Amino acid sequence: MxxxxxxxxxxxxxxxxxxxxxxxxxxxxxxxxxxxxxxxxxxxxxLSVGVNHVDYKEDYSPEFVEFVCSHLFDWGFNTIGWSQETMSSEFIKGQVIHSRGWGQEQYEYVDLPYIHLLRFTDIEWYVNEEFPDVFSSAFADKCDKIAREFCSQMCNDPKLMGYFYSDTPNWPKWAHITGHNLKKKLDQLNFQNLAAQYYQVIHDAIQRYDKNHLLFGDRYKGNQVIPVNDIVTNGLPDCVLEAMQRTVDVLSIEYFAGFKTMQADLGYWYQFSGKPILLADSAFLAPTDTLKIRPEVEIYVPDQTERGLAYQRFARQAFSCPWIIGWHWCAFGCSQGRKSGLLNGADSPYDECVNLMKTFNTRELYTVSAK
Known part of the structure; x- marks a missing residue:
């Protein structure tokens, strides 16, 4: 260890x-x-400063996990973010999956807090599965099986912060598919009841095997504009936000933008839900051999030094908000489908960037948040 x-x-x-x-x-x-x-x-x-997608092209080995640890410790990060297996998709145009997800063996070896994702459903925006019948015994049985398999093993681990559910679920799409028009008040209420059942069943399944850890819920896509059934909305309708309130502890948001761009949305969601917010996935990107930046896009910066400075600016602004409890960076390494890593294709760090990240993480994190 x-x-x-x-x-x-x-x-x-x-x-x-x-x-x-x-x-x-x-x-x-x-x-x-x-x-x-x-x-x-x-x-x-x-306050959680984490890194997501800490995965590799082959099965994990102690040498690889030690390689990860040495970098994350050195850079001042204090959390292993979402590192479960992910999919490639036609939209992403590249293979994103690196390896199997982290399990208890890897978590035990790494002396860092972590959040584990429990994949109860396939309702992400990038998949085309059917929405489950959340009122059925089959859905309850599936959730119970998954919770029994994982939560019963992890329930006594003090390093486990809690559990995520689905990654970037497309709730407006599921409203449309299940026959709910989110422009209509009655349909909003009915869909809220459906979403509340989804969260309740998952909550109850986890609680049967683990009453010790936080429920971070779905990882909502905050700035995703979704046109569905002539409605243009983000990935977090109010009726879904209301549905999760009684059974989820933390509001987890993915939002790729500068902090000032997202601040009004985040503030609204916090006031509406009363839940502290984890910024579960975002990053800034600089040009590399395989990535050309678009200057008009807010998350693109000219070079790795500017990338590190962008991290510092964002972190100062975010942690100055008393309802932000963490920010997780996407991602640890680069791949064909994910070009926002802190290591290049040869597994060497972008030193200009990570040294500036380290400065904030080790010297400023709790100073900024205490103001």
């Missing part, structure tokens, strides 16, 4: 020791003096 030693300011999970709360032995969320925090198992405030 790779062991990270605590220091005078951080506990062994990366929590800020000057922020004290009740220790329960597991991660939880709490609002202290107007600011939302993740609370570490030892009872200290924690």
């Amino acid at each position: 790779i062991i990270r030693q605590p220091d005078n300011c951080r506990d062994k999970y990366g929590g800020f020791t000057r922020i004290r709360a009740r220790a329960t032995g597991f991660f939880r969320v709490e609002q202290l003096s107007g600011r939302w925090w993740l609370i570490t198992p030892e009872g200290h405030g924690f």
Whole structure:
């Protein structure tokens, strides 16, 4: 196991020791003096700076996991973000899947908090499966089976922060397919009941086997504009946001833009739901041998130094908001279908970028959030 030693300011999970709360032995969320925090198992405030898609082209080995750890520790990241298996799609035009998802063996070897995705359904915007009958016994049985398989193994792990569900579900599409017109009030209410059942069944399945960990819910696509049935909307309709409130602890949002662009949306979703927000997936991109940037696109920057500076600006703005409890970067490595990694195709870091990330993560994270 790779062991990270605590220091005078951080506990062994990366929590800020000057922020004290009740220790329960597991991660939880709490609002202290107007600011939302993740609370570490030892009872200290924690803000999650993580990296997603920490995966590889072959099966994992201890050498690879140690390679990952050494970089993430050095760069000041404190969380393994979503690293489950993903799909390629016609839209992405490239193979995204690297390897099997992380399992208990890899998590145990890495001395970092993590969030695990439980794939209960295939309702992502990039797949064409049918929406499940969430009122059926078959759906409940499937959710129970998945929760029993994974949650019963992970329920006592203090490094596990909690569980994600689906990645970027296309809720407006499913409203249309299930015969609900989101322009009509009655249809909104009926679809809200359907979504609430989806969240309730998943919640109950997890709780049967694990009452210790947070429910991070779906990873919503915040800035995805979706035209469905002559309605243009983002990936998070109000009726779905209301449906998740009773059974999900944290609002997880993917949003690829500068922070000022997304701030109004995030603020609205926070006020509507009352849930602290994890920025679950976003990045800035610079030109490489395989990527040409488009200057008019906000997330593209001229070079790796500017990329690191963009990270610092975004992080300062985000963590100045008292309802932001984390930001996870997409991604650890580059591939044909994902060009936002911190390593190039030869697995060498983009030093100009990651050194600036390290400066914020190790020196500014808890200073900014305390203002």
